[in-house]
Amino acid sequence: MRKFILRRLLLGGIVLFGVAFITFFIARVVPSDPAAKWAGPRATAEQIARARIELGLDRPLIVQFGKYLLDLAQGNLGYSLRTRRPITLELLESLPATIELVLISTLAAVFVGIPLGVLSAKYKDRLVDHLSRLFAIGVVSLPTFWIGLILQLVFARTLQLFPLGGQLSTEIKIMMEIPKVTGFLLFDSLITGNFTIFTDAVWHLVLPGVTIGLYPIGLVARMTRSALLEILNEDYITAARSYGLKERVVLWSYALKNSIGPTSTVVALSIGYTLVNTFLTESIFSWPGIGSYIATAVIGLDYPAIMGVTIFSAFSYVILNLIADIIIALDPRVRT
Amino acid sequence: MAAYFEINNLSVGFRTFEGIRRVLNIEHLTIERGETYGLVGESGAGKTVLALTILGLLPKPAGIIHSGEIWLDGEDLLKKSEAEMAAVYRGKRMAMIFQDPMSTLNPVFTVGQQIEQVIEQHERLKGAAAARRALELLEMVKLPDTRNMFKKYPHELSGGQRQRVIIAIALSCGAEFLIADEPTRNLDVTIQAGILKLISELQRDLKISVLFIANNVGLVNVFCRKVGILYRGKLVEEGSSAAVIRQPLHPYTQTLISAIPRSKSEKLKFASLVIKDEAEHGCPYYSRCPIGEPVCTQQEPMLEVLIEDHKAACFLAKGKLA
Amino acid sequence: MQWFLNTSKSLQPSIRELRLSFYLLNRNLLQRVSLLIIALLILIAVFAPWIAPYPSHAISETNPQDKLLPPSSRYLFGTDELGRDLFSRVIFGTRISLQTALIAVGLALVIGVPLGAVAGGLGGFADEIIMRITDIFLSFPPLLLAIAIAAFLGPSLTNAMLAIAISWWPWYTRIIRGQAISIRERQFVRAAMAIGTPMPRIIFRHILPNTMAPVIVQASMDIGGVILTIAALSFLGLGAQPPTPEWGLLISTSRTYFLNAWWYSTFPGIAIFITVLVFNLIGDGIREVLDPRTRKF
Numbered sequence: 001m002r003k004f005i006l007r008r009l010l011l012g013g014i015v016l017f018g019v020a021f022i023t024f025f026i027a028r029v030v031p032s033d034p035a036a037k038w039a040g041p042r043a044t045a046e047q048i049a050r051a052r053i054e055l056g057l058d059r060p061l062i063v064q065f066g067k068y069l070l071d072l073a074q075g076n077l078g079y080s081l082r083t084r085r086p087i088t089l090e091l092l093e094s095l096p097a098t099i100e101l102v103l104i105s106t107l108a109a110v111f112v113g114i115p116l117g118v119l120s121a122k123y124k125d126r127l128v129d130h131l132s133r134l135f136a137i138g139v140v141s142l143p144t145f146w147i148g149l150i151l152q153l154v155f156a157r158t159l160q161l162f163p164l165g166g167q168l169s170t171e172i173k174i175m176m177e178i179p180k181v182t183g184f185l186l187f188d189s190l191i192t193g194n195f196t197i198f199t200d201a202v203w204h205l206v207l208p209g210v211t212i213g214l215y216p217i218g219l220v221a222r223m224t225r226s227a228l229l230e231i232l233n234e235d236y237i238t239a240a241r242s243y244g245l246k247e248r249v250v251l252w253s254y255a256l257k258n259s260i261g262p263t264s265t266v267v268a269l270s271i272g273y274t275l276v277n278t279f280l281t282e283s284i285f286s287w288p289g290i291g292s293y294i295a296t297a298v299i300g301l302d303y304p305a306i307m308g309v310t311i312f313s314a315f316s317y318v319i320l321n322l323i324a325d326i327i328i329a330l331d332p333r334v335r336t
Numbered sequence: 337m338a339a340y341f342e343i344n345n346l347s348v349g350f351r352t353f354e355g356i357r358r359v360l361n362i363e364h365l366t367i368e369r370g371e372t373y374g375l376v377g378e379s380g381a382g383k384t385v386l387a388l389t390i391l392g393l394l395p396k397p398a399g400i401i402h403s404g405e406i407w408l409d410g411e412d413l414l415k416k417s418e419a420e421m422a423a424v425y426r427g428k429r430m431a432m433i434f435q436d437p438m439s440t441l442n443p444v445f446t447v448g449q450q451i452e453q454v455i456e457q458h459e460r461l462k463g464a465a466a467a468r469r470a471l472e473l474l475e476m477v478k479l480p481d482t483r484n485m486f487k488k489y490p491h492e493l494s495g496g497q498r499q500r501v502i503i504a505i506a507l508s509c510g511a512e513f514l515i516a517d518e519p520t521r522n523l524d525v526t527i528q529a530g531i532l533k534l535i536s537e538l539q540r541d542l543k544i545s546v547l548f549i550a551n552n553v554g555l556v557n558v559f560c561r562k563v564g565i566l567y568r569g570k571l572v573e574e575g576s577s578a579a580v581i582r583q584p585l586h587p588y589t590q591t592l593i594s595a596i597p598r599s600k601s602e603k604l605k606f607a608s609l610v611i612k613d614e615a616e617h618g619c620p621y622y623s624r625c626p627i628g629e630p631v632c633t634q635q636e637p638m639l640e641v642l643i644e645d646h647k648a649a650c651f652l653a654k655g656k657l658a
Numbered sequence: 659m660q661w662f663l664n665t666s667k668s669l670q671p672s673i674r675e676l677r678l679s680f681y682l683l684n685r686n687l688l689q690r691v692s693l694l695i696i697a698l699l700i701l702i703a704v705f706a707p708w709i710a711p712y713p714s715h716a717i718s719e720t721n722p723q724d725k726l727l728p729p730s731s732r733y734l735f736g737t738d739e740l741g742r743d744l745f746s747r748v749i750f751g752t753r754i755s756l757q758t759a760l761i762a763v764g765l766a767l768v769i770g771v772p773l774g775a776v777a778g779g780l781g782g783f784a785d786e787i788i789m790r791i792t793d794i795f796l797s798f799p800p801l802l803l804a805i806a807i808a809a810f811l812g813p814s815l816t817n818a819m820l821a822i823a824i825s826w827w828p829w830y831t832r833i834i835r836g837q838a839i840s841i842r843e844r845q846f847v848r849a850a851m852a853i854g855t856p857m858p859r860i861i862f863r864h865i866l867p868n869t870m871a872p873v874i875v876q877a878s879m880d881i882g883g884v885i886l887t888i889a890a891l892s893f894l895g896l897g898a899q900p901p902t903p904e905w906g907l908l909i910s911t912s913r914t915y916f917l918n919a920w921w922y923s924t925f926p927g928i929a930i931f932i933t934v935l936v937f938n939l940i941g942d943g944i945r946e947v948l949d950p951r952t953r954k955f
Contacts, residue, residue: 018794141938146930235439
């Protein structure tokens with residue numbers, strides 16, 4: 001077991017290295033003039049020349065890569081062209097907002113998606129199954145950025161039920177002091193007992209949360225359904241029934257526990273999708289997270305920022321998958 | 337009749353791509369209380385289908401029960417609802433042991449947990465009481481070091497040990513009727529004897545009726561008092577195991593028995609590989625029968641008593657004894 | 659226990675199975691409708707210049723006096739901020755989406771399939787290297803790599819297709835490699851090796867053709883996802899550039915106006931949704947039919 005984790009960590013390290021290499025390749029080797037890209041579209045010739053020195057473009061590629069890795073190891077992702085601030089800092093500032101969204105979508109995926117998948121498998125080929133499969137496929141075919149806009153249009157503008165965007169209403173932002181303990185708005189407002197802010201924050205979470213949660217629900221529901229169908233065909237399920245175990249127990253306890261493996265994998269996958277989906281939804285809802293950050297960076301051709309977010313997201317994804325793999329390894333069958 | 341377990345005119349079919357195929361056609365089968373009945377048939381004869389039908393576990397869209405009655409202690413199982421079967425019969429009054437002990441244990445639960453789950457379901461025992469009872473059961477099936485065994489996962493056990501665990505689970509709630517579907521098929525020969533001995537002892541001590549399904553007669557002869565021969569879903573011979581083995585009446589039985597060498601000097605007698613055309617309305621065995629005659633193609637022979645308690649379904653056998 | 663459910667568990671569909679699946683596919687109403695819609699979409703894409711009422715609006719002509727008009731009999735989907743007929747633009751968008759998706763998937767296949775064949779066919783060191791590279795590429799969250807590549811190559815539809823191809827090929831390599839490994843063990847390959855046929859020929863003449871089926875299936879199932887990706891890239895500004903009437907770009911441009919011009923965001927989005935949906939439905943149908951265990955009798 002320990003050996004497995006160690007081996008997996010080592011593999012993860014190699015993968016991280018490869019990811020760094022690829023991002024380096026994309027940013028430095030691919031463009032015709034990396035210095036120009038680094039200095040930005042409105043750079044003067046002098047700024048470009050300075051960027052060239054700063055990037056070490058006159059040095060051989062290996063040296064450049066080495067410096068790049070060194071910077072990465074220290075958490076130095078460079079400076080944003082737009083704000084001139086360290087990218088790492090800006091990312092960390094934007095992170096909590098995005099984590100809120102990712103958390104919501106994961107919770108939705110697990111607590112709505114899994115039961116949906118189980119019911120779908122149990123009532124296979126009946127109405128419930130067809131409806132939920134249609135839902136799952138439908139939801140996975142929706143462009144996230146579009147559904148966000150539609151939700152805004154219908155629920156915020158037309159029905160006026162939810163706010164248009166942002167994490168908090170402007171009045172509150174002006175009039176009240178925002179608690180800043182962990183950086184997570186929901187959490188902070190809860191523990192400081194500030195319920196006005198809390199409810200306001202929750203209200204603002206609804207539309208972006210739904211937008212970003214739909215895809216994972218569909219994904220997880222589909223995967224759970226197919227995993228469960230396979231499991232239900234196994235001999236030990238028939239055996240369990242022959243012992244007279246109630247169908248409810250057979251399904252939700254006996255069978256489900258066997259699906260932890262594929263389910264963890266798909267939850268990790270959905271988190272990865274969600275991370276990237278935030279790039280598409282946050283700007284729509286003016287949500288101050290990483291997604292908005294990269295959307296702005298792309299429009300402004302802020303290449304250092306783009307690269308910074310890419311590396312950051314890729315690294316998070318790799319680590320996430322690592323955790324998922326380790327969870328799967330906890331399956332007693334893998335223990336040998 | 338007041339037989340403990342009785343099957344009457346059971347007809348079961350399966351939906352396939354080419355239509356509905358009849359897999360079981362049993363006219364009459366009885367097992368008394370505390371009696372051991374061995375059901376012998378080759379692969380594909382319908383033995384497992386019978387076991388699943390009795391328990392009400394036929395796969396839903398594919399399996400169809402055309403007609404028939406299965407009586408257990410005065411109640412027709414085929415008329416019971418699914419809920420009643422689960423609550424009253426399965427595990428509590430009748431239980432089943434399967435062929436492949438690895439695939440019939442849930443890989444993600446420990447041995448102890450799996451026994452406890454069944455006990456908690458039927459006996460309303462929980463926690464420590466359930467655990468104690470589970471340990472008792474593990475001892476009953478002669479597993480060593482029960483405390484450690486309790487915490488092990490199925491893949492950590494050997495085949496023989498797993499089968500013992502399954503027997504423990506099956507008998508955990510006092511079932512009086514046990515269906516053993518080729519329980520030793522996937523085990524080494526040396527282990528087989530141990531399992532058979534265990535089942536035999538448990539049967540005697542707990543006074544349960546056993547329907548023992550096997551694919552060779554030799555196994556069944558060991559501890560079954562009565563034996564039935566199944567060919568293509570039809571019971572073609574039935575009688576006490578001594579009688580059937582001493583004097584097999586149906587040509588199929590004769591083939592089965594002659595395939596067991598009895599002494600070193602006796603040469604193996606192989607039936608000639610006869611392949612004739614199928615008899616549409618006649619005896620299902622006709623196409624392989626070495627002594628088939630025209631009368632066999634016209635009507636299907638019924639299972640009839642030919643000598644005392646010894647029944648067979650064959651016109652020619654009947655004719656010989658008349 | 660499964661003696662009566664004697665189905666073959668081979669994962670590789672034979673030609674007979676593919677033909678069977680096509681037949682079975684047709685029997686389900688939903689799949690039939692999806693096939694119909696796909697055929698319709700292809701027709702729309704091909705005959706766009708003749709179907710669209712204002713084909714020039716889709717390309718460059720503007721019509722400022724009719725700007726931001728709601729849907730009417732004249733402008734079925736309304737007009738955009740430059741007075742262009744949205745209906746015509748959406749129709750031409752069909753052409754763009756289908757074309758680019760096919761090219762992107764095709765490119766990914768061109769890269770991924772030979773790599774997979776070599777990895778599976780040769781095994782050993784080549785296999786290890788190719789698999790490590792594949793793993794690394796697959797470690798990026800979907801879409802992220804495409805975003806990065808498109809950003810640094812420069813925003814354009816062509817670069818977007820390239821970016822997608824570069825992030826998509828590893829999936830195909832994996833599939834082909836798995837297939838190749840199992841084919842490699844078969845008799846006819848061993849026979850070819852025994853006669854002394856050079857490896858490249860073995861790989862490309864014998865192994866490759868037999869591995870194509872599942873990857874073709876997978877590729878067709880992927881088209882929906884690729885269309886979505888292209889729209890996403892264009893939405894971010896990394897794909898199609900104005901005035902190209904790509905659906906994602908239309909939605910992105912519409913953001914400034916849509917609160918007062920609901921039609922502008924709605925119709926392109928519906929177009930994306932329906933297109934991706936039918937491709938996903940067909941893909942799901944194909945997949946379900948090829949799995950012998952979930953087949954109804």
